[in-house]
Amino acid sequence: MQNIAIQVKDLQKSYKKLTVLKGVNFTVEQGSIFALLGSNGAGKTTLINILTTLLKQDGGTATVNGFDVASKPAHVRQSLSLTGQFAAVDEMLTGRENLIMIARLRHVKQPRQVADELLTRFGLTDAATRRASTYSGGMRRRLDLAMSLVGTPPILFLDEPTTGLDPEARIEVWKVVKELADGGRTVFLTTQYLDEAEQLADHIAILHEGKIIASGTLMELQKRFPPAQVEYVEKQPTLEEIFLAIIGKKEEQ
Amino acid sequence: METIQNHFFSDLSVMLGRSMRHIFRSMDTIITVTITPIAIMLLFVYVFGGAIQTGTANYVNYLLPGILLIAIASGISYTALRLFTDVQRGIFERFRSMPIAPSTILWGHVLTSLVSNAISVVVIMLVALLMGFRSSAGILSWLTVVGILALFTLALTWVAVIPGLTAKSTDGAAAFSYPLIFLPFISSAFVPTRSMPLVVRVFAENQPVTAIVNTIRALLSGQPVSQEIWVALAWCVGILIVAYIFAMRAYQKRV
Numbered sequence: 219m220q221n222i223a224i225q226v227k228d229l230q231k232s233y234k235k236l237t238v239l240k241g242v243n244f245t246v247e248q249g250s251i252f253a254l255l256g257s258n259g260a261g262k263t264t265l266i267n268i269l270t271t272l273l274k275q276d277g278g279t280a281t282v283n284g285f286d287v288a289s290k291p292a293h294v295r296q297s298l299s300l301t302g303q304f305a306a307v308d309e310m311l312t313g314r315e316n317l318i319m320i321a322r323l324r325h326v327k328q329p330r331q332v333a334d335e336l337l338t339r340f341g342l343t344d345a346a347t348r349r350a351s352t353y354s355g356g357m358r359r360r361l362d363l364a365m366s367l368v369g370t371p372p373i374l375f376l377d378e379p380t381t382g383l384d385p386e387a388r389i390e391v392w393k394v395v396k397e398l399a400d401g402g403r404t405v406f407l408t409t410q411y412l413d414e415a416e417q418l419a420d421h422i423a424i425l426h427e428g429k430i431i432a433s434g435t436l437m438e439l440q441k442r443f444p445p446a447q448v449e450y451v452e453k454q455p456t457l458e459e460i461f462l463a464i465i466g467k468k469e470e471q
Numbered sequence: 472m473e474t475i476q477n478h479f480f481s482d483l484s485v486m487l488g489r490s491m492r493h494i495f496r497s498m499d500t501i502i503t504v505t506i507t508p509i510a511i512m513l514l515f516v517y518v519f520g521g522a523i524q525t526g527t528a529n530y531v532n533y534l535l536p537g538i539l540l541i542a543i544a545s546g547i548s549y550t551a552l553r554l555f556t557d558v559q560r561g562i563f564e565r566f567r568s569m570p571i572a573p574s575t576i577l578w579g580h581v582l583t584s585l586v587s588n589a590i591s592v593v594v595i596m597l598v599a600l601l602m603g604f605r606s607s608a609g610i611l612s613w614l615t616v617v618g619i620l621a622l623f624t625l626a627l628t629w630v631a632v633i634p635g636l637t638a639k640s641t642d643g644a645a646a647f648s649y650p651l652i653f654l655p656f657i658s659s660a661f662v663p664t665r666s667m668p669l670v671v672r673v674f675a676e677n678q679p680v681t682a683i684v685n686t687i688r689a690l691l692s693g694q695p696v697s698q699e700i701w702v703a704l705a706w707c708v709g710i711l712i713v714a715y716i717f718a719m720r721a722y723q724k725r726v
Contacts, residue, residue: 319485
């Protein structure tokens with residue numbers, strides 16, 4: 219049990235009559251990158267909001283870092299950081315001030331030093347004294363990620379971390395995420411970009427119509443869902459093909 | 472219940488520092504909440520004042536309480552705006568997912584409103600002093616004035632929290648304050664209500680601003696306060712309670 223970072227059992231959530239999560243199950247191992255894949259409206263953000271204590275589930279249980287999200291929300295919040303869908307930086311503050319603010323709220327020792335280290339690490343030293351409102355989309359996202367790393371929470375939630383970024387900024391974010399996982403952190407990310415999951419994730423789960431319809435490593439998924447068409451060239455199916463094959467099958471039933 | 476170390480005051484001071492920075496970096500905020508009320512005061516004293524018959528020799532003394540209420544009403548519209556921006560930009564959710572005392576997220580904005588309005592009230596009073604404002608009030612009267620203004624600010628701040636949390640657009644978040652800024656004009660703030668046509672006069676004499684203005688004016692000029700102080704306090708406390716209930720309901724819905 220020690221090496222499980224997140225455990226979700228039969229999680230359910232509905233908004234009025236709309237059922238978003240219909241009994242979701244999965245586990246995330248410590249130190250891994252777990253990608254939750256799904257189309258828009260599949261319930262990815264709802265799931266993240268429950269795991270980060272922003273939302274209460276209707277049924278089922280979820281534990282993060284060994285703490286139940288419903289009964290120990292404060293402990294859960296100490297174990298994680300959330301990078302939401304939109305770069306949640308304070309635009310009126312400079313990059314450095316944003317980091318110092320988070321550092322003080324997380325009660326780390328020497329907030330200034332922590333801020334400067336992160337600015338260097340994320341290549342924001344030159345822009346440190348500029349207001350975040352002047353940053354480009356990529357810089358803002360980097361600052362956003364840097365803010366999530368203050369206080370070194372063991373589990374990072376990234377909700378569509380590259381949505382709206384240009385390809386260059388995307389690759390930058392990927393690099394950072396890989397480094398984080400190499401450093402022993404658990405990363406839980408959602409994405410609608412299949413290549414992103416393929417690039418980053420150790421473990422992939424596909425959320426479709428409120429349920430996890432497939433889950434495993436990329437290799438496992440490839441084995442389970444071989445491409446239907448006959449090809450003369452030897453080729454591994456891309457995750458995109460796997461995804462579309464599964465969705466297609468589900469809808470035929 | 473889980474027990475975890477609570478850093479309410481240190482978290483609150485971070486939130487306060489952050490919002491105060493927003494204010495000092497926003498020229499728009501400073502102009503609207505301090506310079507505009509001062510401009511209105513200058514306009515009324517030096518342009519219209521000569522034609523206004525209030526029955527008092529010093530029109531600045533007469534005018535000041537109403538100007539302060541206008542400043543506070545425009546001040547709290549920025550509280551709504553700052554809260555709205557936090558919610559929209561996702562920093563609200565970031566804070567909520569962090570291990571901080573959850574109540575500091577709203578209280579940070581409320582405290583900022585109290586502090587920033589206190590600053591603009593002091594600045595406006597200093598300008599009024601230069602324009603000839605004089606007060607014969609004793610310490611106790613001054614403390615009562617400070618108390619009423621703080622209560623008024625707190626009540627309107629909780630009103631502002633509601634659109635701050637529920638508005639769909641920036642304009643919507645700020646629009647609710649326009650009637651509040653306008654209320655002093657239809658009160659005893661600028662001219663005595665007895666000069667008004669009956670319908671307007673009935674409205675003016677029974678809306679909260681008149682009672683508050685009259686009370687503050689009496690306190691500052693060292694005159695005995697009438698029963699109106701209870702009306703003024705009842706309005707402030709009433710608005711505060713109702714607004715707080717609805718604000719908390721809006722907050723629960725957001726959460």
